[in-house]
Amino acid sequence: METIVDEPQWLRTASWLGCPLAGAAIGWFLQSIADWVVSLSWVPFKGPFQLVSDIPHPWGVVAGIGAGLVLGLLFAAVWAHERLIVKVTPTRITLTTKGRSRAFEAKLEAVFLDGKELVLLAADGRELVREKADVDRQAVATAFREYGYPWQDEPPAVK
Incomplete structure:
Protein backbone atom coordinates (compact mmCIF):
# COMPACT_ATOMS: atom_id res chain seq x y z
CA MET A 1 0.00 0.00 0.00
CA GLU A 2 1.39 3.42 -0.98
CA THR A 3 0.33 6.97 -1.74
CA ILE A 4 2.04 9.02 -4.44
CA VAL A 5 1.85 12.81 -4.42
CA ASP A 35 13.05 44.99 -36.15
CA TRP A 36 11.54 47.26 -33.48
CA VAL A 37 14.60 47.05 -31.18
CA VAL A 38 16.96 47.89 -34.07
CA SER A 39 14.87 50.99 -34.83
CA LEU A 40 15.44 52.40 -31.33
CA SER A 41 18.43 54.73 -31.16
CA TRP A 42 19.15 54.31 -27.45
CA VAL A 43 19.44 50.48 -27.31
CA PRO A 44 22.99 49.19 -26.73
CA PHE A 45 24.22 45.89 -28.20
CA LYS A 46 22.04 45.96 -31.31
CA GLY A 47 24.17 43.32 -33.04
CA PRO A 48 22.13 40.20 -32.15
CA PHE A 49 18.88 42.03 -32.88
CA GLN A 50 20.24 43.26 -36.21
CA LEU A 51 21.27 39.70 -37.08
CA VAL A 52 17.73 38.42 -36.45
CA SER A 53 16.21 41.41 -38.23
CA ASP A 54 18.32 40.76 -41.34
CA ILE A 55 17.09 37.19 -41.86
CA PRO A 56 14.94 37.24 -45.01
CA HIS A 57 11.20 36.65 -44.71
CA PRO A 58 9.67 34.06 -44.29
CA TRP A 59 12.78 32.25 -43.01
CA GLY A 60 13.15 34.56 -40.02
CA VAL A 61 9.63 33.73 -38.86
CA VAL A 62 10.15 30.00 -39.50
CA ALA A 63 13.46 30.05 -37.59
CA GLY A 64 11.87 32.00 -34.74
CA ILE A 65 9.00 29.53 -34.44
CA GLY A 66 11.41 26.58 -34.54
CA ALA A 67 13.73 28.10 -31.94
CA GLY A 68 10.79 28.98 -29.68
CA LEU A 69 9.39 25.48 -30.00
CA VAL A 70 12.73 23.89 -29.07
CA LEU A 71 13.27 26.28 -26.15
CA GLY A 72 9.72 25.57 -24.92
CA LEU A 73 10.39 21.82 -25.04
CA LEU A 74 13.63 22.33 -23.12
CA PHE A 75 11.80 24.37 -20.49
CA ALA A 76 9.14 21.64 -20.13
CA ALA A 77 11.88 19.01 -19.80
CA VAL A 78 13.62 20.98 -17.05
CA TRP A 79 10.28 21.44 -15.30
CA ALA A 80 9.61 17.68 -15.42
CA HIS A 81 13.15 16.88 -14.26
CA GLU A 82 12.97 19.29 -11.30
CA ARG A 83 9.54 18.30 -9.95
CA LEU A 84 9.31 16.38 -6.70
CA ILE A 85 7.41 13.11 -6.49
CA VAL A 86 6.64 11.95 -2.95
CA LYS A 87 5.85 8.26 -2.34
CA VAL A 88 4.65 7.39 1.17
CA THR A 89 4.24 3.86 2.56
CA PRO A 90 3.81 2.70 6.16
CA THR A 91 7.56 2.07 6.48
CA ARG A 92 9.27 4.24 3.87
CA ILE A 93 9.21 7.70 2.34
CA THR A 94 10.71 8.01 -1.14
CA LEU A 95 11.47 11.40 -2.67
CA THR A 96 12.26 11.51 -6.38
CA THR A 97 13.60 14.61 -8.09
CA LYS A 98 16.23 15.40 -10.71
CA GLY A 99 16.30 11.75 -11.77
CA ARG A 100 17.34 10.62 -8.32
CA SER A 101 15.33 8.77 -5.67
CA ARG A 102 16.09 8.86 -1.97
CA ALA A 103 14.35 6.60 0.54
CA PHE A 104 13.97 7.30 4.25
CA GLU A 105 13.03 4.65 6.79
CA ALA A 106 14.13 6.46 9.95
CA LYS A 107 11.88 7.20 12.91
CA LEU A 108 10.67 10.76 12.40
CA GLU A 109 10.00 13.55 14.85
CA ALA A 110 8.22 15.78 12.34
CA VAL A 111 7.27 16.13 8.69
CA PHE A 112 6.18 19.56 7.46
CA LEU A 113 6.28 22.11 4.67
CA ASP A 114 8.47 25.12 5.40
CA GLY A 115 7.27 27.52 2.76
CA LYS A 116 7.70 25.50 -0.44
CA GLU A 117 10.17 23.00 1.04
CA LEU A 118 9.32 19.55 2.36
CA VAL A 119 11.27 18.84 5.55
CA LEU A 120 11.78 15.53 7.34
CA LEU A 121 13.17 15.70 10.89
CA ALA A 122 14.67 12.57 12.45
CA ALA A 123 13.69 11.50 15.98
CA ASP A 124 16.92 13.08 17.30
CA GLY A 125 15.97 16.45 15.73
CA ARG A 126 18.36 16.24 12.77
CA GLU A 127 17.08 17.50 9.45
CA LEU A 128 17.12 14.46 7.14
CA VAL A 129 16.04 16.31 4.07
CA ARG A 130 14.81 19.70 2.90
CA GLU A 131 13.55 19.48 -0.66
CA LYS A 132 11.87 22.12 -2.84
CA ALA A 133 8.31 20.88 -3.27
CA ASP A 134 5.71 22.51 -5.49
CA VAL A 135 3.11 19.99 -4.40
CA ASP A 136 -0.43 20.28 -3.12
CA ARG A 137 -0.06 21.01 0.61
CA GLN A 138 -3.28 19.20 1.50
CA ALA A 139 -2.42 16.11 -0.55
CA VAL A 140 1.01 15.82 1.11
CA ALA A 141 -0.47 16.30 4.58
CA THR A 142 -3.12 13.66 3.92
CA ALA A 143 -0.56 11.17 2.59
CA PHE A 144 1.67 11.46 5.65
CA ARG A 145 -1.20 11.44 8.15
CA GLU A 146 -2.75 8.39 6.45
CA TYR A 147 0.32 6.32 7.34
CA GLY A 148 0.79 7.73 10.84
CA TYR A 149 3.75 10.01 10.19
CA PRO A 150 4.06 13.05 12.52
CA TRP A 151 2.78 15.66 10.05
CA GLN A 152 2.79 19.24 11.33
CA ASP A 153 0.91 22.05 9.64
CA GLU A 154 3.58 24.56 10.66
CA PRO A 155 7.33 24.24 11.13
CA PRO A 156 8.10 23.32 14.76
CA ALA A 157 9.70 25.86 17.06
CA VAL A 158 13.48 25.74 17.06
CA LYS A 159 14.80 23.98 20.16
Missing part, protein backbone atom coordinates in the same frame (compact mmCIF):
# COMPACT_ATOMS: atom_id res chain seq x y z
CA ASP A 6 2.81 14.42 -7.71
CA GLU A 7 1.73 17.34 -9.86
CA PRO A 8 -1.73 16.75 -11.29
CA GLN A 9 -1.82 14.97 -14.66
CA TRP A 10 -3.47 17.96 -16.32
CA LEU A 11 -0.55 20.20 -15.26
CA ARG A 12 2.07 17.74 -16.53
CA THR A 13 0.23 17.50 -19.86
CA ALA A 14 -0.27 21.27 -20.04
CA SER A 15 3.44 21.88 -19.44
CA TRP A 16 4.45 19.57 -22.30
CA LEU A 17 1.92 21.22 -24.64
CA GLY A 18 1.83 24.78 -23.33
CA CYS A 19 5.55 25.51 -23.03
CA PRO A 20 6.40 24.62 -26.65
CA LEU A 21 3.30 26.44 -27.93
CA ALA A 22 4.16 29.56 -25.91
CA GLY A 23 7.74 29.37 -27.17
CA ALA A 24 6.55 29.05 -30.76
CA ALA A 25 4.18 32.01 -30.29
CA ILE A 26 7.02 34.16 -28.96
CA GLY A 27 9.22 32.93 -31.82
CA TRP A 28 6.53 33.99 -34.30
CA PHE A 29 7.00 37.60 -33.21
CA LEU A 30 10.79 37.42 -32.72
CA GLN A 31 11.68 39.05 -36.04
CA SER A 32 9.14 41.84 -35.50
CA ILE A 33 10.53 42.48 -32.03
CA ALA A 34 14.09 42.52 -33.42
Whole structure:
Protein backbone atom coordinates (compact mmCIF):
# COMPACT_ATOMS: atom_id res chain seq x y z
CA MET A 1 0.00 0.00 0.00
CA GLU A 2 1.39 3.42 -0.98
CA THR A 3 0.33 6.97 -1.74
CA ILE A 4 2.04 9.02 -4.44
CA VAL A 5 1.85 12.81 -4.42
CA ASP A 6 2.81 14.42 -7.71
CA GLU A 7 1.73 17.34 -9.86
CA PRO A 8 -1.73 16.75 -11.29
CA GLN A 9 -1.82 14.97 -14.66
CA TRP A 10 -3.47 17.96 -16.32
CA LEU A 11 -0.55 20.20 -15.26
CA ARG A 12 2.07 17.74 -16.53
CA THR A 13 0.23 17.50 -19.86
CA ALA A 14 -0.27 21.27 -20.04
CA SER A 15 3.44 21.88 -19.44
CA TRP A 16 4.45 19.57 -22.30
CA LEU A 17 1.92 21.22 -24.64
CA GLY A 18 1.83 24.78 -23.33
CA CYS A 19 5.55 25.51 -23.03
CA PRO A 20 6.40 24.62 -26.65
CA LEU A 21 3.30 26.44 -27.93
CA ALA A 22 4.16 29.56 -25.91
CA GLY A 23 7.74 29.37 -27.17
CA ALA A 24 6.55 29.05 -30.76
CA ALA A 25 4.18 32.01 -30.29
CA ILE A 26 7.02 34.16 -28.96
CA GLY A 27 9.22 32.93 -31.82
CA TRP A 28 6.53 33.99 -34.30
CA PHE A 29 7.00 37.60 -33.21
CA LEU A 30 10.79 37.42 -32.72
CA GLN A 31 11.68 39.05 -36.04
CA SER A 32 9.14 41.84 -35.50
CA ILE A 33 10.53 42.48 -32.03
CA ALA A 34 14.09 42.52 -33.42
CA ASP A 35 13.05 44.99 -36.15
CA TRP A 36 11.54 47.26 -33.48
CA VAL A 37 14.60 47.05 -31.18
CA VAL A 38 16.96 47.89 -34.07
CA SER A 39 14.87 50.99 -34.83
CA LEU A 40 15.44 52.40 -31.33
CA SER A 41 18.43 54.73 -31.16
CA TRP A 42 19.15 54.31 -27.45
CA VAL A 43 19.44 50.48 -27.31
CA PRO A 44 22.99 49.19 -26.73
CA PHE A 45 24.22 45.89 -28.20
CA LYS A 46 22.04 45.96 -31.31
CA GLY A 47 24.17 43.32 -33.04
CA PRO A 48 22.13 40.20 -32.15
CA PHE A 49 18.88 42.03 -32.88
CA GLN A 50 20.24 43.26 -36.21
CA LEU A 51 21.27 39.70 -37.08
CA VAL A 52 17.73 38.42 -36.45
CA SER A 53 16.21 41.41 -38.23
CA ASP A 54 18.32 40.76 -41.34
CA ILE A 55 17.09 37.19 -41.86
CA PRO A 56 14.94 37.24 -45.01
CA HIS A 57 11.20 36.65 -44.71
CA PRO A 58 9.67 34.06 -44.29
CA TRP A 59 12.78 32.25 -43.01
CA GLY A 60 13.15 34.56 -40.02
CA VAL A 61 9.63 33.73 -38.86
CA VAL A 62 10.15 30.00 -39.50
CA ALA A 63 13.46 30.05 -37.59
CA GLY A 64 11.87 32.00 -34.74
CA ILE A 65 9.00 29.53 -34.44
CA GLY A 66 11.41 26.58 -34.54
CA ALA A 67 13.73 28.10 -31.94
CA GLY A 68 10.79 28.98 -29.68
CA LEU A 69 9.39 25.48 -30.00
CA VAL A 70 12.73 23.89 -29.07
CA LEU A 71 13.27 26.28 -26.15
CA GLY A 72 9.72 25.57 -24.92
CA LEU A 73 10.39 21.82 -25.04
CA LEU A 74 13.63 22.33 -23.12
CA PHE A 75 11.80 24.37 -20.49
CA ALA A 76 9.14 21.64 -20.13
CA ALA A 77 11.88 19.01 -19.80
CA VAL A 78 13.62 20.98 -17.05
CA TRP A 79 10.28 21.44 -15.30
CA ALA A 80 9.61 17.68 -15.42
CA HIS A 81 13.15 16.88 -14.26
CA GLU A 82 12.97 19.29 -11.30
CA ARG A 83 9.54 18.30 -9.95
CA LEU A 84 9.31 16.38 -6.70
CA ILE A 85 7.41 13.11 -6.49
CA VAL A 86 6.64 11.95 -2.95
CA LYS A 87 5.85 8.26 -2.34
CA VAL A 88 4.65 7.39 1.17
CA THR A 89 4.24 3.86 2.56
CA PRO A 90 3.81 2.70 6.16
CA THR A 91 7.56 2.07 6.48
CA ARG A 92 9.27 4.24 3.87
CA ILE A 93 9.21 7.70 2.34
CA THR A 94 10.71 8.01 -1.14
CA LEU A 95 11.47 11.40 -2.67
CA THR A 96 12.26 11.51 -6.38
CA THR A 97 13.60 14.61 -8.09
CA LYS A 98 16.23 15.40 -10.71
CA GLY A 99 16.30 11.75 -11.77
CA ARG A 100 17.34 10.62 -8.32
CA SER A 101 15.33 8.77 -5.67
CA ARG A 102 16.09 8.86 -1.97
CA ALA A 103 14.35 6.60 0.54
CA PHE A 104 13.97 7.30 4.25
CA GLU A 105 13.03 4.65 6.79
CA ALA A 106 14.13 6.46 9.95
CA LYS A 107 11.88 7.20 12.91
CA LEU A 108 10.67 10.76 12.40
CA GLU A 109 10.00 13.55 14.85
CA ALA A 110 8.22 15.78 12.34
CA VAL A 111 7.27 16.13 8.69
CA PHE A 112 6.18 19.56 7.46
CA LEU A 113 6.28 22.11 4.67
CA ASP A 114 8.47 25.12 5.40
CA GLY A 115 7.27 27.52 2.76
CA LYS A 116 7.70 25.50 -0.44
CA GLU A 117 10.17 23.00 1.04
CA LEU A 118 9.32 19.55 2.36
CA VAL A 119 11.27 18.84 5.55
CA LEU A 120 11.78 15.53 7.34
CA LEU A 121 13.17 15.70 10.89
CA ALA A 122 14.67 12.57 12.45
CA ALA A 123 13.69 11.50 15.98
CA ASP A 124 16.92 13.08 17.30
CA GLY A 125 15.97 16.45 15.73
CA ARG A 126 18.36 16.24 12.77
CA GLU A 127 17.08 17.50 9.45
CA LEU A 128 17.12 14.46 7.14
CA VAL A 129 16.04 16.31 4.07
CA ARG A 130 14.81 19.70 2.90
CA GLU A 131 13.55 19.48 -0.66
CA LYS A 132 11.87 22.12 -2.84
CA ALA A 133 8.31 20.88 -3.27
CA ASP A 134 5.71 22.51 -5.49
CA VAL A 135 3.11 19.99 -4.40
CA ASP A 136 -0.43 20.28 -3.12
CA ARG A 137 -0.06 21.01 0.61
CA GLN A 138 -3.28 19.20 1.50
CA ALA A 139 -2.42 16.11 -0.55
CA VAL A 140 1.01 15.82 1.11
CA ALA A 141 -0.47 16.30 4.58
CA THR A 142 -3.12 13.66 3.92
CA ALA A 143 -0.56 11.17 2.59
CA PHE A 144 1.67 11.46 5.65
CA ARG A 145 -1.20 11.44 8.15
CA GLU A 146 -2.75 8.39 6.45
CA TYR A 147 0.32 6.32 7.34
CA GLY A 148 0.79 7.73 10.84
CA TYR A 149 3.75 10.01 10.19
CA PRO A 150 4.06 13.05 12.52
CA TRP A 151 2.78 15.66 10.05
CA GLN A 152 2.79 19.24 11.33
CA ASP A 153 0.91 22.05 9.64
CA GLU A 154 3.58 24.56 10.66
CA PRO A 155 7.33 24.24 11.13
CA PRO A 156 8.10 23.32 14.76
CA ALA A 157 9.70 25.86 17.06
CA VAL A 158 13.48 25.74 17.06
CA LYS A 159 14.80 23.98 20.16
